[in-house]
Amino acid sequence: MMPSPPPRNRPSTVYEPNRGEPQILMCPPDFYGIEYEINPWMSRHKQADHGLAVLQWNSLRSTLHDAGAQTLLLKPVEGLPDLVFTANAAMIYRNHAVLSRFRHAERQGEEAYNEAWLKSAGFTIHQIVEGVYFEGAGDALFCGDTLFAGYRIRSDVHGHQQIGAMFACRVIPLELVDPYYYHLDTCFCPLAPGVAIYFPGAFDEYGRRALKEAVDELIEVDADEARRFACNAVVVGRTVVTNTGCPKLHDALGKRGFTCRETPLDEFVKAGGSAKCLTLRLDGEEAAGWKHTS
């Protein structure tokens, strides 16, 4: 009898860089809730429905599994409700992880847990220089060989320069001008090298011009769908997973050969996050140029 193949998408806490499948770090929302207010989406008077949040998180996870990704889990910690947003743990470049240094004291407690997990997973850990804030993949996204880096609201522009020097890559800092889009991953999402979606209203004229120059195919998201976190998408292969309520974007991407999936994430939108914020791609985003080179 032939041995049965290992079950696909089996739960795992072990990161296997050469597994070949997309691997995503998530953190179960056991202790998720709106306990403080550090962005305009958050209000302690509009508390998340915990049960519904757990359902939505599980639904996102199985959507990602269906798309072909494997998920790994970071152990939730009581008192750190935003640990669920693993995109902000670090920025990943090959086997290097540049740890986040959070601007708000409320999230700084997450740093030690992120570091411990990434270290145990075998990543080489890098710290941003003292006194500079940096919020990981939330503000640093590769599209092709360029790192696009959001600054002003959460991350500092100085940290991005350090990363550029560290990995000898081009860094385009983009000032975020709308507090509702406080992380770059809330208003910009690379889909493939040279292809990205963005919400123009989150950037100033300099940023919009720089993006148009640097990204070959830049697809606009309108204000209504941007508010539904359309840009906070998870890309697995050619599948793009977003919150519900983004039909125009799904239509536009469908015409370009992407498969779009929606899954309700409203309980997380209450904290200012959606699909992308809840994930950290460990083996490199689909759009990262370095992923396709040795």
Added chain:
Amino acid sequence: MNAPHASEKQTPVEFVEDVEIAGHIIDSLILPKVLDQITAAGGTFRVKKIAIGQARSDPSFALVEVTATSSQRLEEILAQISDHGAVPTAQQDCRLVAADMDGAFPEGFYSSTNQRTEVRIAGRWVEVSNQEMDCGVAVDTAASEARCVPMSDVTAGALFVVGHGGVRVLPHQRSSEREGFEFMSSGVSTEKPKGVAIRQIANELFKNRREGGRSLLVGGPAIVHTGSDEHLCRLVRGGYVDLLFAGNALATHDIEQALFGTSLGVHLERGDITEAGHEHHLRAINRIRRAGGIRRAVADGVLTSGIMYECVQHDVDFLLAGSIRDDGPLPEVVTDALEAQRQMREKIAGVSFCLMIATTLHSIAVGNLLPAWVKVVCVDINPSTVIKLSDRGSFQTVGLVTDVEPFLRSLALELDALECGQ
């Protein structure tokens, strides 16, 4: 912040600060954004230096001088542009990148000036040694030392300063130097009384010798062609020259004159052309080569007069740098240009006064090597040589457009007068 300064035209008092903007500041439009913000906030700017990265991944660096009419306005502008990565150069450590290959700096390297420079290492300002223009600044972090290194001497792995952050240039204070070299503040002119200038140069040379300074003479063959060699010999004998830099030509014609009484075949006493005199310089070179060099020729009694003879006799160190058109050359001539540069760098340590006479190539080469605080006098019949030297960014360089012979004759006489009055 720099102290406010008013320009000579009595314009309003201005407050100035240098900031550096580094990274992919062109592609990201961060540079135009910062410049726009300075203007919009009521300040003005001047881009002092910009180094654009060549490869896509190379960062660019811009050094921008920000000026405002009040200290408060300047502070506001600096705070605003700091959010976009524009950092006052004085508020950070210098940034270091290891050279990835021999013989070339890392991209974005800080290119030095000839002015006194300091770099900030671990919060402490350290003076850069071997100050020279157009070099990189290598830093030894363990020893907390910095020095200028020319491109050809870069070794892989050495740490070099990139960008302008943590680098400050301390321009020479003009006012403190008024006494001796005041006449130099006026530009190069062919129509100025030379007497006063030559007297002051003599005073400087005299003072330099008295105070134990080191003087360097850079000379061209016109010193010999014009019959000024004896004046220069007097300077050497008087102890006014500690070091001589020249090419094959000066030494050759000096020796030709010593051996045959001609320079390029022209009889210096009579002014007429000697028969077969054009061969004299070759015969002179040949004789010195047969003797095994200038020093040996002096020791063996083959060479008994002239500038090179006096140098050997008075222990004046010399360096002869070769060029592509040289005959011979004389055995002492260093024909590898980089090696010649290296030896010149070694020898100029401690030089406090430099006299450059009638040579464009050697004058500019030495001018490039000397730090700005070394007093330099450049004498040439050709104004363009003098202007080129004056343009090297130091008001410590004074130029005289004049024939070499009357200059050296007057200089020797002035020095004699000073000796008598001593």
